[in-house]
Amino acid sequence: MSLLAFNLPIVALLPFAGAALAAWASKINRVASAWTAAAITILALAFLAPSMHLPFQGETLVQSWAWMPAIGLDFAFRLDGLALLFALLILVIGLLIIIYARYYLSNKDSMGRFYAYMMMFMGSMLGIVLSENLIQLVVFWELTSLSSFLLISYWQHRKDARHGARMALAITGAGGLALLGGVLILGNIVGSYNLTDVLAAGDMIRAHELYVPILVLILLGVFTKSAQFPFHFWLPHAMAAPTPVSAYLHSATMVKAGIFLLARFFPALSGTPEWMWLVGGAGLITFMIGAYTALFKHDLKGLLAYSTISHLGLITLLFGFGTQLAAVAALFHIINHATFKASLFMVAGIIDHETGSRDMRKLSGLMKYMPHTAILAMVAAAAMAGVPLLNGFLSKEMFFEQAVFAAETNAWAWLLPVLVTIAAIFSVAYSLRFIHDVFFGGEPKDLPKTPHEPPRFMKIPVDLLVVICLAVGIIPMFTVAPILAVAAAGTLQGVPPEYSLSIWHGFNLPLMMSILALILGVGVYFIRHKLFAIHAKLFERLDARVVYHAILNNTLAFALKITRGFDKGSLQNAAVWIIGASVIAGAIGFMSSSASLFGSREMLPVDPVTLVAAVALMIATVMTVVWHAQRLVSLITLGVIGLVIALGFVKFSAPDLALTQLSVEIVTIVLLLLALYFLPQKTPKEIGRFRIGRDAVIALLSGIGATLLTLAVLTRDFAPISEYFLENSVPGGGGTNVVNVILVDFRGIDTLGEIVVLALAGLGIYAMLQGMKLPAPNKDIYGRFWDTDNHPVIMQTLTRLLLPLMLLVAVFIFLRGHNLPGGGFIAGLIAAVAIIVQYLSNGIAWTGERLKTDMHWVIGFGLLIGTGTGIVSMMIGFPFLTSSFTYITWPVVGKFEVASAIAFDIGVFLVVVGATVLSLVQLGRLSNASHAPHQNSIPAKKQEAK
Amino acid sequence: MELLIALVIGVMTTAGVYLTLRARTFPVVLGLTLLAYAVNVFLFTMGRLTIGQPAVIDAAAAGYGDPLPQALVLTAIVIAFGMTAFLIVLALKARGELGNDHVDGLHLAPDEVPYEKPEQIKPSQQTQVTETTMNSQSNQEVKP
Structure with missing residues (x-):
């Protein structure tokens, strides 16, 4: 290529x-x-x-x-x-x-x-x-x-x-x-x-x-x-x-x-009156304001800043004329301005660097100390002023010519050449000020540093640019002409008009304007002190920044007012808004439907076992609320709810879900128990009756809504899209467990997204707990000390025996996952539980010594494998995460299916193990960190041991 | 049966919303966990209730439960766990940074009174003088 x-x-x-x-x-x-x-x-x-x-x-x-x-x-x-x-x-x-x-x-x-x-x-x-x-x-x-x-x-x-x-x-x-x-x-x-x-x-x-x-x-x-x-x-x-x-x-x-x-x-x-007025108008005003203000800036860079504004206005004005010749002039001035302005800024930097000041009221007579820099500055400033034989002169001439040309377009346009000449007078004056105030006028007083020439390489860039200014100004045809011509062709998207780059165009109006500007500009410079006084009286306070700040502050205040109207800085309040709004939205949904609330689908009969389980669940739920102030108790009731739900999944033909729910339940409860240790043991009693009542009403309405919605759906028939998955699971995905095939094959990319979320949650937990220390109580809520026996021997022995068994179960669940209930998620959770149990019963130090794998790597590898299988299928020309499978016959085991989705499932497995173990172990570590300063239990035990 | 399940979902939603609106982080986490249960069961029932017909392809099967909601809910359960874990750690972090467990960072909100200590159960248990953690030390120290 x-x-x-x-x-x-x-x-x-x-x-x-x-x-x-x-x-x-x-x-x-x-x-x-x-x-x-x-x-x-x-x-x-x-x-x-x-x-x-x-x-x-x-x-x-x-x-x-x-x-x-x-x-x-x-x-x-x-x-x-x-x-x-x-x-x-x-x-x-x-x-x-x-x-x-x-x-x-x-x-x-x-x-x-x-x-x-x-x-x-x-x-x-x-x-x-x-x-x-x-x-x-x-x-x-x-x-x-x-x-x-x-x-x-x-x-x-x-x-x-x-x-x-x-x-x-x-x-x-x-x-x-x-x-x-x-x-x-x-x-x-x-x-x-x-x-x-x-x-x-x-x-x-x-x-x-x-x-x-x-x-x-x-x-x-x-x-x-x-x-x-x-x-x-x-x-x-x-x-x-x-x-x-x-x-x-x-x-x-x-x-x-x-x-x-x-x-x-x-x-x-371009080429419309709107263009001309908007672009030309803004350009002209900017050109004049910039030129005028630049003269009154005492800071070198301030002067250059306004001069930049002024020159940008000039270029904009040229584009505003809308003629092709004006566009060429604008391009020419872009080149020239870039060269002389870059060199002037660098000169200002050199002066600041070598004298420690940029204030023109302090600087003077630097010619003696830095002659080289002074000459560079003079050439560049002369180019900025539009002195003949320099590049700025040429483009300014073209600009004047365009202004004169535009003057004939309507009755008021004769003002244009006058205004631009006035601006040009000021630009001569400020250019002169830049040179005269800084490099001439007697010895400098109270400068922070003794001035001297800068290092050589600070000047070389300026040297080069100034040489360009001169070369373009003296022999434009041999330097800038070709690039200007192509730029003009590119801008106009066609053949550029005839224009002349020569230095001498005869004695014409533009030249007169240039000469006038130069002479009057010098004059203005010499009466500058009077002008400073007038300016200070009239315009000093006129600053667009004030308007900007007023607008900005008002906008912020307005936004703040609206935000504060809804958000009182309270999460409880915000939660009420959100849930309340969704209750209202749901109510509107119910009201606006004219269909009868319930359908005619036949309901299943209730059997006594399910009834008992459901009632138990509801009682446990209510108890969780009633006892929520007693945190440990409410955690137990929460566990009951989770277990009954797992049983429900078994009952209603979802064995995969039951296994997942069961293992998640264990991990969740362990996690909450670990965390509970660091939260205050007491929940203060609420006495705000209004809040309790309001929350209860919102909660009740939400519950009623959820019940009605569920019933409305369950009493109606529907046409599921699952037929496709049931039909294609074996021929397309090579597995009989449709749920697993959906997870790792049909909807693989969803699963990939989900394990990424899980991985991020794990890493986020790790990051949040990193280096955190929390006060840990040494007594329970009844004032009893914790048990001294951290790691009961019976539990240790038992869990160590159980580890290989649990891992074996995990592997078994994983392997059969494609065809029977199981799979990466469930196997991952089981393996995670197996590892966490070791940490719990044997302590972090003991387990950490034996299990050296960093869980970050496990998560990383899991994601890598998950994404990798997708990319492999992309590389061989299929969409991302397309799976393929084949059957091989192993000795002893017999016929066995190998699907690329298994590799993906390994990725899922690793991420689940990694994220779960990482979160829980990091939480466990927190208790070590929080206890480090006062481990009075250890010496006591050591004495015991002796 | 459908009515029963709908009631279960409703009760869990009510409890979940009520606890989510509480002021202390632990009940909020409990509430969100309950809500997650409710949502998971709700999503699961969208495939309608079927008894004894798991979505495992088998020539002898009379029919199958809807596998799609099951697959969705399976990942939802795991994600809900991730979310609960993240939330509870966030609560710990807030406790560490703010020194309290109020969702708005208040030590005692205007509509709260301090928790009354329950009566101490068995004073005799106070004899133990050491404190420990759940899983901090290795077991070597316990060996005789």
Whole structure:
């Protein structure tokens, strides 16, 4: 099989494997996890490489596997120009960040955790951009929200990090939900969730009556993710993350995911007035708010955060124009923004790392201490400001051109070039501030550290990115042009329009706007102190976060109110609600049926023995309730009930059930006895008459309901579906005991599920009792001490003799199970009882020495065998758990049936033994643990022995 | 006969529900166990009552009881055991963590009064001074 048939899922899923590997590698050595992450990234690039030429040839590579076809979910990946551009950004910038972070993180930070999260995030991003199936895309989209939550809250000890992470998760998670809704409607009207079909159905989607809901829902996802107004406020709070995380999330990835989706759906959704107003409007507002606010942030990362918001607004606005040229400009700016913003974040990280501060009011004159870094910062910031000969200038020119072009569309649109020029003035001003405040302006004062150049490898990633900024800015045709062209073709799903990447377009309006922005931007910077004062007066208190918190708190309070209305924090109360509701539901069921309550089926006659047994059972039941305060007594009556039920099963032709009930009864009573020892011996007396009365009424109604329901069923005839099992048991399953054949063969998968539940219960009990200590009473309720003779000799002797016999019975019951009453469940319970009796009579230490098998292994093997038999039948081409059988003739024994279901039954047997013994022995151990501190009985006995 | 079985199920359900609604964990576990019995028997009777006709294929058999409910109930019995075991251990855990066995973690609910100690039966039995556990020590120490 060619690599091109399956390389894309590998690219997307490899980082997830890498996450585990990186976490594990940190155990060997701190740096190992960084190398692992870098190696995995390079490997992902290598897997991507063989298919890179396809988009350039105008081909779209789609690799697809059916996953859940019923709901339209395929495991499908796609590589076109747009996907390729984003995949390269994610991987290349990711690689640079990985190198950078290795030097950024301090000794206190866990490298393994960082790189594991980082890899998970990278994988989720790759999943988004490479997805062909929309539902799958949403899954990866949610994964980016989750993994970015982990990354932002990486410094878990910091409150702002936890808050920022929670806010980011709440906003982007809510957006993801909206996106899912949008995608579901979209897929529903197109009739396919595959992008290829959706992108081809643009006209149909735009004409559909559900177009606006789809658009709004998808845009909610986009705007929340890409921090567009009014959801932009989470992004600055996400700056509490380590700087490498910010550099990655806010340059090339997380926030670009929303932008990616705009580009992805551009052919399907754009070109309508709704699109233009919603996307363009949000973009313009975000662009302006971001540019304006960035100037007033004193924190380096705060400035960069708002500048990121602003640039995302710019890109969104470009997509909002809805023209093909604007889309090309948007893609170009995506590339440029990723490069200069990643380098600026890394510079901010270097400054923070080497000076201990990010506050621009403290920083100054760093040029002298870190000239190399300063030059890098200046180039990148100039690119951000849109200075000619740098990449930011080119895409900004294209942007101005589009704004001017759009200005002619309607009467008010002339405002557009004016507004974007104002925003551009501010972006020049904040870029200048980033450089001038930090690197110039005299000696720095009271910095926590003496500044110096960072380690070489912290600068190299920035070096590379800055070189790209320059190369793209000076010779665009030889650097960015090819990838931009394929990305544009991929975005537009067709041939991109003519556009020019040259630096000089003549003396035109866009150039004038650029020059104006540069000059006025410098001017604004120099009057910044006045602006700071005005800003402080007017806007300081204006914060979307306040609204967010108000909404969040109100929602929580509302939810709490509703919850508290039903749930008073009391289990008793909740139980009354549940049982009461089911009584009412049952009553409604009875009332609404017009048929007569009882049918006409003839009843069986009552024989005296059954009557006596049933009356005994009912008396025992009533006594259990009456005596429930005397716990030991009620346990005895409970045992009586269980035994009578077992007899009932014998009477009514269910020998298998009788055997099961009998053995379960023994185990249950032993278990409850063991547990009873640790529970208070006394039940306080209830005096609340209302509660007793209410509970009695509910209980009585439930009982009456159950009786009537049973009678209603039993007095009617029915057509059972069991004929099939009775007929096919021997020819199909090879056993005459139909109940057992159903369990291990016809309904094998149910049984598998049930033994898994049992195994989980056993393991859960083990886990809960692990290391627990409970006060154990040394007297009974009457004040008598317990008997000193723990392990009576007669009982010991007898049980040791019985062990082989009981095991023999278990084996016998097991083997005959397929044909006569018996089987894995019953045999397992009998064997468990045999083992438990040894523990009871001889003590845990004595038995443990002789029975060294760890019951965890027994459970594990049981499940393995049970699942294994199913998988074997799958491997030879039958459905899961298909059984086969044959008859062989053994010497002496004679003809004997061997069925693969027997192997399955062994699995059942092992799980039952394992889970039962594990629970009971662990409970027994608890008494050892609880008695350890005061074992005054042992010295006494030793003296006796002497 | 059907009436009798229906009554048995009803009585067990009543007792089970009543005990499930009690405040202390042990009666709740008893109640749920009783409910499980009731449900198991109920499910079993859905195949109707047949006497002396086990579902074991035999040429001489006159008929068979319905094997399907039996198979369902067989696993249900075992699962019910697993559930009871889990519950009672949960009760122990709660006792360990909360210091009491009230389902809501109260030491003494407003509508309860402490249990009155029954009269001590035989003071002579108080002579034993040691305490032991049910199964803690190995038997070596008991050997003369």
